[in-house]
Amino acid sequence: MTEQVTRATFDEVMVPNYAPSAVIPVRGEGSRVWDKEGKEYIDFAGGIAVTALGHSHPTLVNVVREQAGQLWHLANVMTNEPALRLAKKLTEKTFADRVFFCNSGGEANEAAFKLARRYAFDHFGPEKNEIVAFNKSFHGRTLFTVSVGGQPKYKEGFEPTPGGIGHCDYNNIEQLKALISDKTCAVVMEPIQGEGGIIPADLEFAKQVRELCDQHKALLVFDEVQSGVGRTGTLFAYEQLGVTPDVLTSAKALGNGFPVGAMLATKDVAASLAIGTHGSTYGGNPMACAIAEAVVDIIDTPEVLNGVNKRHDLFVAGLTAINEKYHVFKDIRGMGLLVGAEVTDSFKGNAKAFLTEATKEGLFVLVAGADVVRFAPSLIIPEEDIAEGFVRLERAVAKVVADNKTA
Numbered sequence: 001m002t003e004q005v006t007r008a009t010f011d012e013v014m015v016p017n018y019a020p021s022a023v024i025p026v027r028g029e030g031s032r033v034w035d036k037e038g039k040e041y042i043d044f045a046g047g048i049a050v051t052a053l054g055h056s057h058p059t060l061v062n063v064v065r066e067q068a069g070q071l072w073h074l075a076n077v078m079t080n081e082p083a084l085r086l087a088k089k090l091t092e093k094t095f096a097d098r099v100f101f102c103n104s105g106g107e108a109n110e111a112a113f114k115l116a117r118r119y120a121f122d123h124f125g126p127e128k129n130e131i132v133a134f135n136k137s138f139h140g141r142t143l144f145t146v147s148v149g150g151q152p153k154y155k156e157g158f159e160p161t162p163g164g165i166g167h168c169d170y171n172n173i174e175q176l177k178a179l180i181s182d183k184t185c186a187v188v189m190e191p192i193q194g195e196g197g198i199i200p201a202d203l204e205f206a207k208q209v210r211e212l213c214d215q216h217k218a219l220l221v222f223d224e225v226q227s228g229v230g231r232t233g234t235l236f237a238y239e240q241l242g243v244t245p246d247v248l249t250s251a252k253a254l255g256n257g258f259p260v261g262a263m264l265a266t267k268d269v270a271a272s273l274a275i276g277t278h279g280s281t282y283g284g285n286p287m288a289c290a291i292a293e294a295v296v297d298i299i300d301t302p303e304v305l306n307g308v309n310k311r312h313d314l315f316v317a318g319l320t321a322i323n324e325k326y327h328v329f330k331d332i333r334g335m336g337l338l339v340g341a342e343v344t345d346s347f348k349g350n351a352k353a354f355l356t357e358a359t360k361e362g363l364f365v366l367v368a369g370a371d372v373v374r375f376a377p378s379l380i381i382p383e384e385d386i387a388e389g390f391v392r393l394e395r396a397v398a399k400v401v402a403d404n405k406t407a
């Protein structure tokens with residue numbers, strides 16, 4: 001018999017690290033989701049840039065069914081065909097020659113940071129071990145990744161954290177110059193900061209980061225966990241920056257909701273993760289790789305990628321129209337379908353209010369920090385769902401504005 005559970009059950013049985021909304025969705029199709037009571041929601045959140053092909057995509061459902069009937073898992077004492085096919089595709093489509101599979105963005109970054117240290121150790125000795133990263137960046141929740149991440153609150157109380165890590169401001173080349181040295185083994189950056197507030201890298205900055213890395217023989221690691229797999233209108237965002245990293249991490253949209261992560265690297269760099277240096281029990285299992293292969297096949301087509309840019313314009317237009325009426329946003333920015341709307345000073349620290357009201361109106365949105373409302377919908381969200389979503393968002397904004405006046 002199935003036990004009856006409600007939102008209240010969460011507080012009874014779950015570790016209290018999340019504060020989930022009262023809504024418990026039970027079914028999704030495309031960019032629409034329904035809860036137990038049958039209430040419908042439009043999904044402008046995409047499970048935080050994960051469900052890039054929406055919910056229950058028919059091709060993916062078939063792939064899951066077929067693979068589930070064939071083979072789930074073997075352990076890495078053997079390889080498998082889906083993993084080999086996926087790795088082949090990823091290397092053909094990117095700068096990379098080698099791939100390591102894991103199960104999440106944090107794990108992909110953990111592998112990348114370990115590889116950077118190990119590569120420097122192999123080629124330059126143990127002194128070259130420092131990692132430079134950026135303030136406000138987000139790279140995951142393991143102890144190493146919160147340490148490289150630029151948000152001190154995620155480290156608080158978990159010390160001692162790994163050392164040899166420095167931070168400076170994003171898009172500030174002078175600060176980076178002051179921090180980088182011949183002891184730096186890697187510079188880690190998101191081509192567009194996601195959790196930090198949807199902040200794209202300046203093209204000139206990205207170019208100079210690459211030059212500084214070359215000058216100091218440091219690896220350039222791009223964290224594309226959020227920006228990758230079509231999110232910005234190209235398979236990976238680095239293609240638009242005109243800068244090629246040495247190591248790149250991917251997860252989130254790669255599995256469309258099925259856990260999978262990947263670290264991509266050049267052949268020379270990858271060689272430092274020699275036999276026995278690193279591993280993962282589930283990493284590269286046939287189930288996850290079969291799904292990711294289908295995701296990449298569908299997304300890396302002109303049809304889907306061009307559609308991302310078209311939908312970007314629709315999102316910017318929708319947000320601009322609401323803003324002309326209600327004056328709640330001081331900046332609307334982003335790349336592709338990773339769009340942020342920074343709230344004006346009257347709503348400073350309270351972007352969450354827009355999320356809360358939107359949910360009540362039947363719309364999922366996200367925040368990125370305390371001041372930015374974030375949108376990361378399916379890359380193939382139907383235009384009528386975008387239109388209906390903005391009708392609901394306008395109602396939510398009107399309520400937030402009214403509440404703000406009476407407060």
Ligand SMILES: *Cc1c(COP(=O)(O)O)cnc(C)c1O
Nearest residue numbers: 104105106138139140194225226
């Ligand atoms: C979400 C995210 C991560 C962490 O991914 P998990 O799958 O939650 O471990 C790392 N880096 C970036 C840029 C992300 O957006």
